[in-house]
Amino acid sequence: MTQPQTEANKAQTELWNGGAGRNWVEQNAMLDRLFEPFEQPLVDAIREHGARAVLDVGCGAGATTFAVARSLKGQGRSTGLDLSAPLIDLARRRAAEQDVDNADFVVADAQQHAFQPASFDAVISRFGVMFFDDPVAAFANLRRAARPEAGLACIVWRGTDENPFMAAAERAAGPLLPELPKRAPDAPGQFAFADPDRVGGILSAAGWRDADLQPLDVACAVPADDLETYATRMGPVGLMLPSLEAGRRAAVIEAVRRGFAPFLADGVARFTAACWLVRARG
Numbered sequence: 713m714t715q716p717q718t719e720a721n722k723a724q725t726e727l728w729n730g731g732a733g734r735n736w737v738e739q740n741a742m743l744d745r746l747f748e749p750f751e752q753p754l755v756d757a758i759r760e761h762g763a764r765a766v767l768d769v770g771c772g773a774g775a776t777t778f779a780v781a782r783s784l785k786g787q788g789r790s791t792g793l794d795l796s797a798p799l800i801d802l803a804r805r806r807a808a809e810q811d812v813d814n815a816d817f818v819v820a821d822a823q824q825h826a827f828q829p830a831s832f833d834a835v836i837s838r839f840g841v842m843f844f845d846d847p848v849a850a851f852a853n854l855r856r857a858a859r860p861e862a863g864l865a866c867i868v869w870r871g872t873d874e875n876p877f878m879a880a881a882e883r884a885a886g887p888l889l890p891e892l893p894k895r896a897p898d899a900p901g902q903f904a905f906a907d908p909d910r911v912g913g914i915l916s917a918a919g920w921r922d923a924d925l926q927p928l929d930v931a932c933a934v935p936a937d938d939l940e941t942y943a944t945r946m947g948p949v950g951l952m953l954p955s956l957e958a959g960r961r962a963a964v965i966e967a968v969r970r971g972f973a974p975f976l977a978d979g980v981a982r983f984t985a986a987c988w989l990v991r992a993r994g
Contacts, residue, residue: 721795721821724843724900728796731951737798739945740773742938747838749930750867751779753989754836757865763834764788767857769822769866770840772796774803774815780836781815791832792817793825794840823850827857834858837866842904851918855994862994864920867928870986871906877932877975877983878902881949884971885964892948911990920992928989934981943968 727733736743758766758780764787768777771792781790792815794800800819807815818825823844835854844850858864872879872895886892895901898910905911908925915923934942944950944965953961975981 720823720845720849721843721900725795725821728794729798733796733798735945735950736772736796737802739941740802742941744773744775745938746932746934746942747775749932750838750987751776753867753928754838754865755779755783757836757863757991758783758834761834761863763863765832766790766834766836767832767854768792769835769837769854770794770843771803771817772799772840774806774817776836776838777803777815777817778807778810778812781812784814786814788814790815793820793822795819795821823853825853827853829856830859832858832862834863834865836864839867839869839902841866842868842902843900845900847904847914848917851915851920855919858994860994864915864990864992864994866990868905868911868988868990869903870927870988872903874986875903877972877981878985880971880975881943881947881968884967885949888960888964888967889949889952892952905988905990908988911988915990915992920994923990923992925988925990928987930985930987932983932985936976936979936981939972939976939981943972
């Protein structure tokens with residue numbers, strides 16, 4: 713059942729306009745470096761489709777929106793949408809600073825936003841579509857915003873078992889933080905689209921056709937200084953740390969450092985990001 717408009721995605725809205733949004737703004741440079749390798753697959757999908765009006769869902773501070781805007785070379789527009797006002801504020805400042813004049817940004821929830829019907833010929837997302845309370849309603853709303861035969865290209869995470877780096881902090885801190893929320897496989901969150909059958913079913917129910925999920929494995933590297941920031945500021949553990957008593961906080965940080973140690977060599981942490989490249993058409 714579709715969530716009432718006043719309640720849908722309430723938890724995510726509070727999270728991304730609160731601590732998580734602030735962390736992502738403060739650590740944007742580090743996150744751009746970490747996730748830059750995921751821009752090219754989306755740019756390639758846009759070029760393949762010949763899109764000229766592109767919607768970037770869950771755009772954050774705009775890195776993928778900018779990458780697509782530049783690829784269009786003035787022959788189209790890229791619109792970034794995110795429910796986080798702090799991140800969209802940063803994206804708008806960056807657009808002005810970088811003189812990207814064919815990108816614009818909207819603060820909105822893609823599940824509920826009143827898009828102009830049939831206004832985009834491509835919808836993309838890098839890690840931005842796994843957080844909806846009602847994913848069928850969200851993708852149906854995006855389908856209405858897309859033109860006939862529009863292309864959909866999203867990058868989402870596969871499961872935690874295939875992404876040990878992404879789960880390292882929670883595994884390491886778990887024994888010291890029994891109150892740490894447990895991830896539910898189908899609940900909104902980073903790994904909500906790990907099951908390809910579930911994703912295909914969501915897209916089909918929402919009116920998208922020819923859904924196709926292909927494994928996308930991306931080699932990532934994080935310098936040691938960035939790793940320290942990532943380990944102690946990002947994700948569920950990073951959000952909890954500021955509220956902990958000093959001694960307990962220090963113990964958790966030390967446990968998290970040990971948890972990431974197997975990935976670190978010669979001053980760089982290396983890991984493979986195990987994702988799906990999700991494609992469909994309107």
